[in-house]
Amino acid sequence: xxxxxSTLRILVLLAVLFVLVFICLKQVRSQYPGEYPxxxxxxxxxxSFQADRIEIVLTEQPKSGVVFVFAYxxxxxxxxxxxxxxxxxxxxxxxxxxxxxxxxxxxEVGEPxxxxxxxxxxxxxxxxxxxxxxxxxxxxYGVQRCLHPVCTKCVDACKTVISxxxxxxxxxxxxxxxxxxxFSKGKCPRCGRCFTDCPTGSIERSxxxxx
Amino acid sequence: xDPIGIISILIFFGTLFGxxxxxxxxxxxxxxxxLLAAAALIGILAFLSGKEIHASSFVSATTLHxxxxxxxxxxxxxxxxxxGGFDAATDFVRRISRTPLGIPFAVVLLVNxxxxxxxxxxxxxxxxxxxxxxxxxxxxxxxxxxxxLPALVVFGLVVNAAASCGPSLIGGIGVLGExxxxxxxxxxxxxxxxAIVVITVVTMALLRFVFAVAGPSEPDHGDDLPQRRAxxxxxxxxxxxxxxxxxxxxxxxxxVPIQTILVFLTVVVMxxxxxxVADLLDGILLHPLTAMISGFIVAGALVxxGGFDVxxxxxxxxxxxxxxxxxxxxxxxxxxxxxxxxxxxxxxxxSLIPGVxxxxxxxxxxxxxxPLQAVLLISFxxxAAASCGPSxIGGIGCLGEGNMGLKGYVxxxxxxxxxxxxxxxxxxxxxxxxxxxxxxxxxxSVISICVSVLCGLATNVLLGFKxxxxxxxxxxxxxxALLIVF
Amino acid sequence: xxxxxxxxxxxGIVLAVGFxxxxxASALYSGYPWSLICYYCKKCNAPCVxxxxxxxxxxxxxxxxxxxxxxxxxxxxxxxxxMEVDPSMVVQAEDGKKLSAAAMKRKGVDPGREVLTYRxxxxxxxxxxxxxxxxxxxxxxxxxxxxxxxxxxEHGVFRGK
Numbered sequence: 001x002x003x004x005x006s007t008l009r010i011l012v013l014l015a016v017l018f019v020l021v022f023i024c025l026k027q028v029r030s031q032y033p034g035e036y037p038x039x040x041x042x043x044x045x046x047x048s049f050q051a052d053r054i055e056i057v058l059t060e061q062p063k064s065g066v067v068f069v070f071a072y073x074x075x076x077x078x079x080x081x082x083x084x085x086x087x088x089x090x091x092x093x094x095x096x097x098x099x100x101x102x103x104x105x106x107x108e109v110g111e112p113x114x115x116x117x118x119x120x121x122x123x124x125x126x127x128x129x130x131x132x133x134x135x136x137x138x139x140x141y142g143v144q145r146c147l148h149p150v151c152t153k154c155v156d157a158c159k160t161v162i163s164x165x166x167x168x169x170x171x172x173x174x175x176x177x178x179x180x181x182x183f184s185k186g187k188c189p190r191c192g193r194c195f196t197d198c199p200t201g202s203i204e205r206s207x208x209x210x211x
Numbered sequence: 212x213d214p215i216g217i218i219s220i221l222i223f224f225g226t227l228f229g230x231x232x233x234x235x236x237x238x239x240x241x242x243x244x245x246l247l248a249a250a251a252l253i254g255i256l257a258f259l260s261g262k263e264i265h266a267s268s269f270v271s272a273t274t275l276h277x278x279x280x281x282x283x284x285x286x287x288x289x290x291x292x293x294x295g296g297f298d299a300a301t302d303f304v305r306r307i308s309r310t311p312l313g314i315p316f317a318v319v320l321l322v323n324x325x326x327x328x329x330x331x332x333x334x335x336x337x338x339x340x341x342x343x344x345x346x347x348x349x350x351x352x353x354x355x356x357x358x359x360l361p362a363l364v365v366f367g368l369v370v371n372a373a374a375s376c377g378p379s380l381i382g383g384i385g386v387l388g389e390x391x392x393x394x395x396x397x398x399x400x401x402x403x404x405x406a407i408v409v410i411t412v413v414t415m416a417l418l419r420f421v422f423a424v425a426g427p428s429e430p431d432h433g434d435d436l437p438q439r440r441a442x443x444x445x446x447x448x449x450x451x452x453x454x455x456x457x458x459x460x461x462x463x464x465x466x467v468p469i470q471t472i473l474v475f476l477t478v479v480v481m482x483x484x485x486x487x488v489a490d491l492l493d494g495i496l497l498h499p500l501t502a503m504i505s506g507f508i509v510a511g512a513l514v515x516x517g518g519f520d521v522x523x524x525x526x527x528x529x530x531x532x533x534x535x536x537x538x539x540x541x542x543x544x545x546x547x548x549x550x551x552x553x554x555x556x557x558x559x560x561x562s563l564i565p566g567v568x569x570x571x572x573x574x575x576x577x578x579x580x581x582p583l584q585a586v587l588l589i590s591f592x593x594x595a596a597a598s599c600g601p602s603x604i605g606g607i608g609c610l611g612e613g614n615m616g617l618k619g620y621v622x623x624x625x626x627x628x629x630x631x632x633x634x635x636x637x638x639x640x641x642x643x644x645x646x647x648x649x650x651x652x653x654x655x656s657v658i659s660i661c662v663s664v665l666c667g668l669a670t671n672v673l674l675g676f677k678x679x680x681x682x683x684x685x686x687x688x689x690x691x692a693l694l695i696v697f
Numbered sequence: 698x699x700x701x702x703x704x705x706x707x708x709g710i711v712l713a714v715g716f717x718x719x720x721x722a723s724a725l726y727s728g729y730p731w732s733l734i735c736y737y738c739k740k741c742n743a744p745c746v747x748x749x750x751x752x753x754x755x756x757x758x759x760x761x762x763x764x765x766x767x768x769x770x771x772x773x774x775x776x777x778x779x780m781e782v783d784p785s786m787v788v789q790a791e792d793g794k795k796l797s798a799a800a801m802k803r804k805g806v807d808p809g810r811e812v813l814t815y816r817x818x819x820x821x822x823x824x825x826x827x828x829x830x831x832x833x834x835x836x837x838x839x840x841x842x843x844x845x846x847x848x849x850x851e852h853g854v855f856r857g858k
Binding site (some may be wrong): 100116 | 743744746747748768770771773774775778811827828829830831834
């Protein structure tokens with residue numbers, strides 16, 4: 001009888017432990033009762049090509065006050081320059097040199113190289129010329145509010161929550177050459193960190209609905 | 212050019228020069244107070260001329276990292292000394308010197324240890340290793356009958372430690388230059404490490420054959436000779452903890468400040484060896500700390516008054532309007548920290564690196580060779596890093612001179628010449644191998660081992676042994692290998 | 698050493714040590730005492746596309762002065778805007794020379810023309826910062842530099858005030 005009682009006690013203890021662990025895990029899961037993120041479509045812009053400048057009128061004033069004006073060269077490298085936006089207008093002049101270059105393979109963006117180094121340029125690439133060339137040959141160019149490959153805050157935020165490496169947000173190259181976050185609903189724990197941390201407003205909260 | 216900037220630079224250099232030459236006697240106004248007075252004078256002049264001078268101008272120009280690293284290093288040195296760690300280290304090295312590899316092996320390894328495990332300030336290594344260097348130096352002097360040999364070992368260690376903050380990846384001056392110039396992290400370390408090995412052996416050679424500095428024939432330990440008392444076990448423990456702790460920090464580079472690591476190691480030693488806080492005070496040397504602080508205060512005054520801008524404008528003028536040209540002025544710029552050595556190389560480096568970058572870009576454009584900017588920057592950084600060795604105003608050389616009981620700034624010139632001759636090695640290495648963030652490249656590995664072995668051979672000769680003595684050769688090879696690994 | 702020199706020199710050394718204590722107190726007062734552990738390694742500088750030297754934010758925080766000058770070598774803004782913000786802001790002319798915004802205007806440069814920045818005050822540099830966090834990622838000891846930038850951008854002063 002004594003043996004049975006002690007076995008019973010052990011089983012009860014295990015059951016209590018199991019329930020406690022179950023409750024705790026449920027608590028952890030319900031730490032993220034937030035919404036899913038919503039990836040906004042890229043900011044639109046009308047390009048006006050002139051002899052020594054390109055004037056771009058955007059559809060809205062970006063939250064960060066800057067945009068990436070980009071163009072792809074023949075080697076499929078993303079070349080970008082960070083430009084301030086004043087009253088929805090951006091001016092790209094002849095002689096404006098690219099700030100960053102990133103190789104693109106398919107839909108994946110490689111490691112970016114910063115071309116401006118304190119007082120010098122590691123490589124001088126006239127982004128005005130590159131945009132004009134892309135326009136002339138029907139290549140990819142445009143403006144984007146998302147600051148990738150410079151900014152990786154959404155992906156980094158996701159990494160702090162999902163340790164397995166199978167992230168809910170990854171960066172991908174879209175059809176028009178824009179680099180935007182891509183979101184997988186099934187993997188998302190709805191922690192809300194990506195749209196909280198995004199400095200440009202490229203990701204917003206989406207209450208229950210997915211873009 | 213701003214006249215206030217010109218006057219402030221003249222005041223600064225005048226104070227420095229006057230102190231070095233003895234025109235401002237140290238028994239009247241030590242260099243720290245002289246520099247503070249100069250900073251106050253510059254600040255007042257700038258204020259009277261209408262410039263905005265705030266306390267923040269001085270504070271923002273201060274680099275706290277080497278000061279706190281040195282404080283932490285001194286505290287740990289105090290703990291090492293009180294726990295018998297110095298004695299244990301001396302015993303350990305003495306045993307190595309009695310192996311078939313002999314004294315040359317021990318000397319080569321000892322004098323290059325600060326560069327292998329490079330710290331943000333060389334004083335962190337010099338403090339605990341100085342007694343060992345003295346012991347080795349006097350042993351080899353007794354064996355070889357040459358009273359200049361202790362100075363070789365001591366000042367070989369000193370100049371190596373002084374320059375070691377250049378390649379240090381834990382907030383060294385090299386990393387500062389890499390960051391400001393946007394070069395790959397760690398890419399400046401490899402060429403500097405090799406050049407420092409050369410600087411060390413050249414300095415030792417100059418001390419042996421040219422300057423022949425001879426100290427007292429025997430070290431003055433008083434009653435505290437290591438062999439007169441038993442070395443406690445915790446002495447060995449604390450020394451091993453010191454070496455392993457710093458080596459692991461250099462390899463892993465944890466996201467924990469080096470100061471925290473040193474304080475933690477100090478606490479461990481205090482617990483094991485049952486030390487009190489008072490025991491730690493023995494390791495603290497206030498002179499180099501106050502000299503560094505004064506130097507940073509003066510740097511802040513010069514930044515606020517426009518003194519550094521005037522200096523760079525002056526160099527620009529010399530390059531464009533004198534026969535010196537860009538190459539001559541580039542050489543002047545590289546060796547400027549040696550001409551006016553400060554107790555911490557960062558004092559000049561931080562203010563002048565933007566100018567060096569700008570000048571390097573122009574030099575590269577004029578000569579049509581883009582890598583020249585990196586070459587100029589690395590050479591300048593190494594020169595600045597090493598300049599605290601020969602600095603008579605609280606430099607590491609003063610530690611050696613004090614410990615050896617030498618009068619005057621006798622180690623300044625051999626160190627300065629050694630640095631002068633060794634800095635071009637870094638420039639040559641960069642020119643031939645380019646910049647690489649990894650030391651595990653064929654070119655660097657081959658150069659590192661070959662140069663270190665050659666330096667080992669030279670050390671054999673300098674210490675009075677045969678040139679093919681295995682100690683120097685194996686010591687050199689080990690140093691070369693460790694430079695690759697660490 | 699004579700007695701009066703002893704007193705003068707001791708006071709001088711005490712002043713030097715006092716300066717260090719003042720620096721620590723200043724960092725504490727600004728609300729960012731962790732700025733004291735900065736390595737000054739400039740690793741944060743390399744990944745900034747705007748050319749900001751984030752160590753300048755650290756220096757301004759332990760000086761407790763948002764007007765400390767720092768490098769911002771790749772910011773772009775119209776000259777007129779630079780004049781509004783700070784006429785003494787150093788900008789880069791087309792020939793590479795560094796001039797103040799006021800000097801550029803005196804040279805007859807159109808206020809609507811975009812200029813590249815070079816040096817400016819920390820509180821203005823915070824406005825140009827993209828908050829991408831690249832500097833924090835690069836910092837070997839993970840200092841939260843963006844905390845300083847956020848306070849400067851939103852309030853114009855440090856947390857301690």
